[in-house]
Structures are given as structure tokens and as C-alpha cells.
Amino acid sequence: MERETRTRKKRLLALVVLIAVMAWTAGCSAGQSIGLSALVEAEDITSEGSTAVYVPESGSDRQEVVIKPADDSVERVSEEVTVIETPKLGGAVEQSEETAGEQKLAALTFDDGPDAKYTTAILDILKEKGVKATFFVVGTQVEKYPDVMKRIEEEGHAIGNHTQGHENLRELGRTGILQQITEADEAIEQAVGDAPSLFRAPYGAISDTLLDVLEENERRLVGWTVDTRDWAGTSIADMREMIRTKTEANGIILMHSFGGKHIRNTVEMLPGVIDDLQELGFTLVTVDQIEE
Numbered sequence: 001m002e003r004e005t006r007t008r009k010k011r012l013l014a015l016v017v018l019i020a021v022m023a024w025t026a027g028c029s030a031g032q033s034i035g036l037s038a039l040v041e042a043e044d045i046t047s048e049g050s051t052a053v054y055v056p057e058s059g060s061d062r063q064e065v066v067i068k069p070a071d072d073s074v075e076r077v078s079e080e081v082t083v084i085e086t087p088k089l090g091g092a093v094e095q096s097e098e099t100a101g102e103q104k105l106a107a108l109t110f111d112d113g114p115d116a117k118y119t120t121a122i123l124d125i126l127k128e129k130g131v132k133a134t135f136f137v138v139g140t141q142v143e144k145y146p147d148v149m150k151r152i153e154e155e156g157h158a159i160g161n162h163t164q165g166h167e168n169l170r171e172l173g174r175t176g177i178l179q180q181i182t183e184a185d186e187a188i189e190q191a192v193g194d195a196p197s198l199f200r201a202p203y204g205a206i207s208d209t210l211l212d213v214l215e216e217n218e219r220r221l222v223g224w225t226v227d228t229r230d231w232a233g234t235s236i237a238d239m240r241e242m243i244r245t246k247t248e249a250n251g252i253i254l255m256h257s258f259g260g261k262h263i264r265n266t267v268e269m270l271p272g273v274i275d276d277l278q279e280l281g282f283t284l285v286t287v288d289q290i291e292e
């Protein structure tokens with residue numbers, strides 16, 4: 001009899017404890033901090049105006065759920081809830097099989113240098129970002145800054161001829177055009193050992209005579225698809241927006257590395273421009289890697 005009573009008492013006590021635990025758990029559902037042995041979905045324990053944060057305990061299925069104010073950023077650490085990261089597309093990230101083989105290319109180009117101020121700053125940024133660009137250089141500048149010219153070449157960038165004196169070639173005859181190209185070739189060759197095969201006309205001014213001369217000399221005439229008008233003092237915000245929205249596959253972006261105080265905007269925006277284009281999935285290459 002006594003044993004039976006004791007057993008009954010124990011069962012009663014166990015029942016009371018169970019009820020107490022259940023009541024406590026229910027009460028805590030709306031509370032600030034609880035321990036749950038079962039996995040609880042974030043939505044289930046999120047009260048109004050609050051955000052749930054999981055902190056799983058290692059070696060057990062227990063999860064501590066902390067309710068944080070809604071204005072705190074959501075931080076989720078658990079196998080069930082993964083942190084969503086913005087995919088970084090571009091050179092460093094492996095491409096999926098679907099997109100492999102159809103890389104979106106774009107080329108950054110810088111005209112009118114070299115100089116010892118903006119060109120060198122641009123080279124520093126390109127080096128840090130691991131990006132190669134194309135420099136269309138002017139012969140007179142190359143003669144003034146042969147070391148910077150050399151650096152452009154040594155750091156793996158492409159070089160293009162942009163005439164000796166930045167002349168409007170539409171106003172020159174065959175002899176004048178040839179002279180502008182040849183003198184710039186010689187200045188570049190003296191600095192880096194080779195004359196370039198790429199050519200860009202100052203002001204984009206083209207004539208039939210120029211096209212004939214370029215063809216005879218096996219030069220590739222390079223234009224652009226996005227003109228930042230950086231030399232004219234266009235704002236950084238406008239230029240970045242223009243580049244983001246107007247760059248298409250095989251796009252060529254025109255900027256400058258010399259030509260007045262506004263080029264400091266070019267330097268300032270360059271890291272952001274590179275980030276923007278890479279986030280849009282572009283691989284930045286030199287102009288020679290882009291189809292004509």
C-alpha cells in the first residue's frame with residue numbers, strides 16, 4: 001500500500017512538473033528569451049516588430065532564440081537559415097556552365113597621357129584591382145614621361161597610338177597624318193621597345209585619307225561605345241550611372257588620364273566603376289581582346 005501511494009505521489013509530482021514546464025514554455029513564447037529543444041522556425045517565434053536571431057549550440061539540437069529590435073540587421077547563423085550574399089561575378093569567381101564561354105567583355109581606355117599625376121594614380125588603382133586597361137598615348141607626353149610609359153607597358157596594359165601632338169587629323173593631308181602617327185610610334189618605341197598596332201583618332205575625327213593610311217599600315221582604328229566626357233567636368237555620379245547603364249558586351253569606355261583638373265574625377269570614380277562593371281558580370285580586358 002505504502003509503496004503504491006509513493007508511486008502515485010511520484011506520478012502526481014511528475015505530472016505537476018510537466019504541467020509547470022508546459023505553462024512556462026507557453027508563457028515564454030511571447031517573452032524575451034527562451035531555450036527550446038525543438039527546432040523553431042524564425043517566423044514562428046518572431047513577435048511583432050522584432051527579428052529573430054538563431055545561435056545554434058554546438059553538439060546539440062538546442063537553439064537559443066533571441067528577439068532583437070526590428071531595426072537591427074538580421075543576422076542568421078544556422079544550418080537551416082543561410083546568409084544570402086550578393087554574388088560577385090567577374091574574373092575571380094567561377095562561372096556556371098551555362099554562362100561559361102559567353103563572357104561579357106568590356107574595356108577601360110584612357111587617352112591623352114601619360115603624365116606623372118593622373119596616369120600614375122590610375123595605374124595604382126588598376127594594379128590594386130588587378131585590372132588591365134588600354135592607354136592611347138600622345139607622343140609629346142610620352143617624350144616627357146618615358147618612365148610612366150614604361151610602367152604602363154610593364155604592368156601589362158595595352159598601348160595605342162593617339163598621334164604625336166593630338167591633332168585633328170581631318171584637317172591634315174596624307175603627309176601630315178603619316179607624320180603624326182610615325183612620330184608618336186617613334187616616341188613609344190623609344191620608351192617601351194615596340195610601336196603599337198592600336199590607333200585612336202583625337203576627337204574621333206576621321207577622314208577617308210586617315211582610314212587609307214591606317215589600312216596601309218595595318219593599324220586598328222579604335223573608337224568607343226561609352227563616352228564619359230570626363231574631361232568636361234561631368235560629375236562622378238553621372239559618369240558612373242552612364243557607365244552602368246550604357247556598357248554592353250564588348251563595350252569600350254572612353255576616359256582620360258591627362259587633360260586638365262577634371263581628370264581627378266576619373267581617378268576618384270575608377271575603383272567604383274570597376275566594381276560596378278564586375279558586379280554587372282563584365283570581365284575587364286584590353287581593347288585588343290575585344291572583337292572589331
Ligand code: NI
Pocket residue numbers: 111112162166201202203
Ligand atoms: Ni584625345
